[in-house]
Amino acid sequence: MILAKPGYLPTIGLEVHIQLATRSKLFCSCSAKVFGEPPNSSICPVCTGQPGALPVLNAGAVELALRAALALQCQVHPTSVFARKNYFYPDLPKNYQISQYESPLAEKGLWEIPGSPTKKIRITRLHLEEDAGKLLHTVGREALEYSLVDFNRSGIPLIEIVSEPDLTGAEEAFRYLTALKSAMQYLEVSRCDMEKGELRCDVNLSVSESSSRLGTKVEIKNLNSFRSVKDAIQHEIERQSQMLRTGARILQETRLWNAQGGLTESMRSKEEAHDYRYFPDPDLPPLQLNPKKIEEVRSSLPELPASRKNRLQTEYLLSEPEAQVLTLTKPLADFFERGAQHLKAPAPKAPDHSTLVRDFSNSLVNELLGKLHAENLEIESSPVGPEFLAALILLRTERNLPQKIIKDILEAAFQKKEKALLQEDPATARKTAEAWIQNVGIISDSNSLTPLIRQALFENHQAAEDFRAGKEQALSALVGSVMKKTSGKANPQQVNQLLREALGKK
Numbered sequence: 001m002i003l004a005k006p007g008y009l010p011t012i013g014l015e016v017h018i019q020l021a022t023r024s025k026l027f028c029s030c031s032a033k034v035f036g037e038p039p040n041s042s043i044c045p046v047c048t049g050q051p052g053a054l055p056v057l058n059a060g061a062v063e064l065a066l067r068a069a070l071a072l073q074c075q076v077h078p079t080s081v082f083a084r085k086n087y088f089y090p091d092l093p094k095n096y097q098i099s100q101y102e103s104p105l106a107e108k109g110l111w112e113i114p115g116s117p118t119k120k121i122r123i124t125r126l127h128l129e130e131d132a133g134k135l136l137h138t139v140g141r142e143a144l145e146y147s148l149v150d151f152n153r154s155g156i157p158l159i160e161i162v163s164e165p166d167l168t169g170a171e172e173a174f175r176y177l178t179a180l181k182s183a184m185q186y187l188e189v190s191r192c193d194m195e196k197g198e199l200r201c202d203v204n205l206s207v208s209e210s211s212s213r214l215g216t217k218v219e220i221k222n223l224n225s226f227r228s229v230k231d232a233i234q235h236e237i238e239r240q241s242q243m244l245r246t247g248a249r250i251l252q253e254t255r256l257w258n259a260q261g262g263l264t265e266s267m268r269s270k271e272e273a274h275d276y277r278y279f280p281d282p283d284l285p286p287l288q289l290n291p292k293k294i295e296e297v298r299s300s301l302p303e304l305p306a307s308r309k310n311r312l313q314t315e316y317l318l319s320e321p322e323a324q325v326l327t328l329t330k331p332l333a334d335f336f337e338r339g340a341q342h343l344k345a346p347a348p349k350a351p352d353h354s355t356l357v358r359d360f361s362n363s364l365v366n367e368l369l370g371k372l373h374a375e376n377l378e379i380e381s382s383p384v385g386p387e388f389l390a391a392l393i394l395l396r397t398e399r400n401l402p403q404k405i406i407k408d409i410l411e412a413a414f415q416k417k418e419k420a421l422l423q424e425d426p427a428t429a430r431k432t433a434e435a436w437i438q439n440v441g442i443i444s445d446s447n448s449l450t451p452l453i454r455q456a457l458f459e460n461h462q463a464a465e466d467f468r469a470g471k472e473q474a475l476s477a478l479v480g481s482v483m484k485k486t487s488g489k490a491n492p493q494q495v496n497q498l499l500r501e502a503l504g505k506k
């Protein structure tokens with residue numbers, strides 16, 4: 001009997017940094033909306049660490065951090081303390097970062113990853129801290145190489161969410177991050193745009209031979225997309241398993257993800273690790289939260305993705321995967337629900353509401369999201385609104401138009417980008433949709449086609465005679481002529497049929 005080779009068990013915890021969507025920075029009134037702004041255009045003595053400058057805590061940032069902590073079911077501490085995390089780096093003018101250490105804002109949370117089965121991940125802690133500046137490295141001839149520093153990002157509020165090592169693989173970590181990001185967007189805590197660095201993640205990973213004893217922990221940094229988190233975890237599990245298989249010792253160290261090479265590389269060992277010499281910041285009083293305030297924020301939390309998904313399934317009779325896709329982001333779920341409420345069943349022979357909803361959801365996911373994705377746009381920048389798409393679905397059903405018409409109209413809408421397509425009033429949206437079907441859509445009623453057929457027969461008298469005399473191919477010239485008159489918007493088969501009828505040959 002061949003025994004299966006024992007597998008190695010990965011244990012993974014994540015540290016996620018999320019920039020809060022406040023107007024101003026954490027300890028000064030400088031604007032926090034700095035992405036793409038000229039370097040050092042949003043700075044002051046506080047966020048550049050000038051001597052004597054005093055920090056003042058931004059209450060808005062505290063409220064957003066509190067929303068996140070409560071949504072993650074954390075225990076919020078009525079008192080938390082800001083500490084100085086001391087280290088030197090050119091993007092940190094104070095030589096310390098203001099963070100929370102021994103007394104964080106919140107601890108002991110629980111976050112459920114949706115899926116079958118769902119999985120619960122324990123949250124170790126959630127604390128507030130400030131972001132550092134940014135170095136810009138020039139690449140040139142060696143003698144001309146230098147680095148510039150931009151302090152715009154310095155002092156932007158962050159929350160750090162640390163999870164217990166409850167994750168067991170790359171796919172699970174990916175699902176955890178996706179659910180976390182979606183929740184933060186629903187909560188309007190952060191936009192979580194990774195390309196702008198609004199969500200960053202470090203991975204702690206170890207691999208062991210038995211579940212009773214953990215392996216040596218390795219930290220992976222420099223992960224700037226969910227994709228790289230997934231790839232780095234996969235690679236690191238394989239690297240460590242391979243080392244254990246060959247009897248090599250795994251070092252406790254920090255490694256960097258090299259996306260181009262598809263591997264992690266050693267950055268520093270445990271011996272080289274920083275000693276941050278944390279101590280409470282004497283310039284900032286402890287952060288006190290009134291229990292009444294905590295309860296106020298708790299009761300104002302919006303519906304989160306998981307419960308919205310369940311509600312959409314029961315309310316609109318959607319399948320689980322459909323509801324999952326539609327609730328991925330709040331704007332998408334809002335788009336769906338706004339449109340779905342206008343899908344009132346028309347006329348007596350109309351299909352029921354759930355069929356219309358399914359049509360609407362299919363067009364939204366397959367056609368509209370597909371187009372948006374191709375143009376690298378989010379649903380918020382869609383050139384058509386939910387009322388217009390709902391009106392199209394209704395008109396298509398009422399008039400029995402081909403499915404392709406939705407695709408054609410969306411195609412044209414992306415090119416024209418008319419304001420009227422975003423009209424929220426359902427009656428106006430319907431009028432606009434009717435006009436677009438007329439202009440862009442397929443001309444299928446014979447009342448519109450008959451005069452064009454007559455005209456084509458008159459203009460192509462000889463071809464008509466030839467066809468009557470039995471020359472079958474003469475018909476194609478007549479079809480071509482009618483198609484030209486409709487700018488290609490008629491159904492050629494229908495035109496063919498109508499021409500045959502007009503020429504007395506069925």
Ligand SMILES: [Zn+2]
Pocket residue numbers: 025028029030042043044045046047048155
């Ligand atoms: Zn400032």
